[in-house]
Amino acid sequence: MNLYGRDGECVELEQWIGDQHCQMVAILGMGGVGKTALVAFVAARMKHVFEFVFWRSLQNALPLEHFLKQCIQFVSDQQRLELPKEVDAQISILIHYLRNHRCLLVLDNFESVLQAGQRAGQYREGYAAYGKLLQRVGEAQQQSCLLLTSREKPKEVAHLEGKKSPVRSLHLSGLQREAGQHMLQDKGLFGSEEQWLALVERYSGNPLALQVVSEPIQEVFEGNIAQFLQEQAIAFGDINDLLDQQFHRLSEQEREIMYWLAIEREATSLEGLRENLVYPMSIGTQLEALASLRRRSLIETRGTAQFQFTLQPAIMEYVTTSLFQRASREFDTESPEVWVNFALSKAQAKDYVRESQVRLLLAPVAQRLLARLGKEGIEQKVRDMLTKQRRVHAQLPGYLVGNILNLLT
Ligand SMILES: Nc1ncnc2c1ncn2[C@@H]1O[C@H](COP(=O)(O)OP(=O)(O)OP(=O)(O)O)[C@@H](O)[C@H]1O
Numbered sequence: 001m002n003l004y005g006r007d008g009e010c011v012e013l014e015q016w017i018g019d020q021h022c023q024m025v026a027i028l029g030m031g032g033v034g035k036t037a038l039v040a041f042v043a044a045r046m047k048h049v050f051e052f053v054f055w056r057s058l059q060n061a062l063p064l065e066h067f068l069k070q071c072i073q074f075v076s077d078q079q080r081l082e083l084p085k086e087v088d089a090q091i092s093i094l095i096h097y098l099r100n101h102r103c104l105l106v107l108d109n110f111e112s113v114l115q116a117g118q119r120a121g122q123y124r125e126g127y128a129a130y131g132k133l134l135q136r137v138g139e140a141q142q143q144s145c146l147l148l149t150s151r152e153k154p155k156e157v158a159h160l161e162g163k164k165s166p167v168r169s170l171h172l173s174g175l176q177r178e179a180g181q182h183m184l185q186d187k188g189l190f191g192s193e194e195q196w197l198a199l200v201e202r203y204s205g206n207p208l209a210l211q212v213v214s215e216p217i218q219e220v221f222e223g224n225i226a227q228f229l230q231e232q233a234i235a236f237g238d239i240n241d242l243l244d245q246q247f248h249r250l251s252e253q254e255r256e257i258m259y260w261l262a263i264e265r266e267a268t269s270l271e272g273l274r275e276n277l278v279y280p281m282s283i284g285t286q287l288e289a290l291a292s293l294r295r296r297s298l299i300e301t302r303g304t305a306q307f308q309f310t311l312q313p314a315i316m317e318y319v320t321t322s323l324f325q326r327a328s329r330e331f332d333t334e335s336p337e338v339w340v341n342f343a344l345s346k347a348q349a350k351d352y353v354r355e356s357q358v359r360l361l362l363a364p365v366a367q368r369l370l371a372r373l374g375k376e377g378i379e380q381k382v383r384d385m386l387t388k389q390r391r392v393h394a395q396l397p398g399y400l401v402g403n404i405l406n407l408l409t
């Protein structure tokens, strides 16, 4: 992948991490601005400096104990498999290895363990120990580096950082006009330099937003930036506004795939997606929908031998929210489509995937319904819903029963 317009940031990071031996570096910025892309680029360039490079995404809110276990196994070359019970003692063991070996640890999407919508930098319930990890890795005498990306600054970083401190943060803003234009060079857009500037500025130079918006410019305005700018008056707040517009343009099949990718949480094969469907889709239709979603920059492909599909973190979050809002809205209506067609949590999923399905999908739905209907209200609605469905269907369709059982337990 080409990284446009980040030369300055790359040089700065290489100095901090390489020459100045910074112990903790936070890359901060809004969703889609390019934090992961930058870190992946720098980590690849600097991998010869380190004995071990360990990368984990916290997008599924990986519990700290799991992270520590996997990380210690890796940096100890599988020597250290048994760990003490207390988190503090586990962190001490990790620091022992960070002192003796030069390691690069990357924690991507750190905001997933921070509380959304709260005073910046507070931890989600059950995740406060991540703060301890940052504190201790930042303060201890050691030769490794913890590099994290986050949409919000963790408070430990704010406390420890400084020009002379081994803890730093880099705020990433959007791309400049030239870099944005370069990135979109093969998307078939055209316009004067001023029009390109206006386009890049309208989306604050956000690479994800620019990629996503380039498709409707091409499809609806035949690539004419000026015309798009004239007709599209809506201001860009954040990536969600843009995704809202794009989501409405999707076909039924495309939306269905997006929802399933949000449920799956991890990269999924064509086969895996097909197995989920309540009403089968022909392979042709499915491939067409996937190709169209790729054109719209809404999905990413992974893997070489067998293609796997997944969603960008910002898009995953948007689709997850959209799904749980729909589920709570449709719960007491005549046609609870989402409840029939999608599993809000999958019994067959890996443990930590199922945990995140519950945490990010099922629990928010349950909370909403509880607030709106109360426990008895929910039970009454469930009885009504099942009676109604039984009248129409010989057998209760799709995921309805499974979802309801999961909701009630
Ligand atoms: N400088 C760049 N040049 C080219 N493409 C870029 C650049 N920065 C980001 N991108 C692309 O833009 C998209 C979003 O970038 P990225 O995933 O790095 O965002 P992010 O800041 O990590 O977002 P999130 O907070 O949601 O994790 C990706 O498809 C990425 O490849």
Ligand SMILES: [Mg+2]
Pocket (backbone or CB within 6 Å): 035, 036, 037, 108, 109, 149, 313
């Ligand atoms: Mg990212």
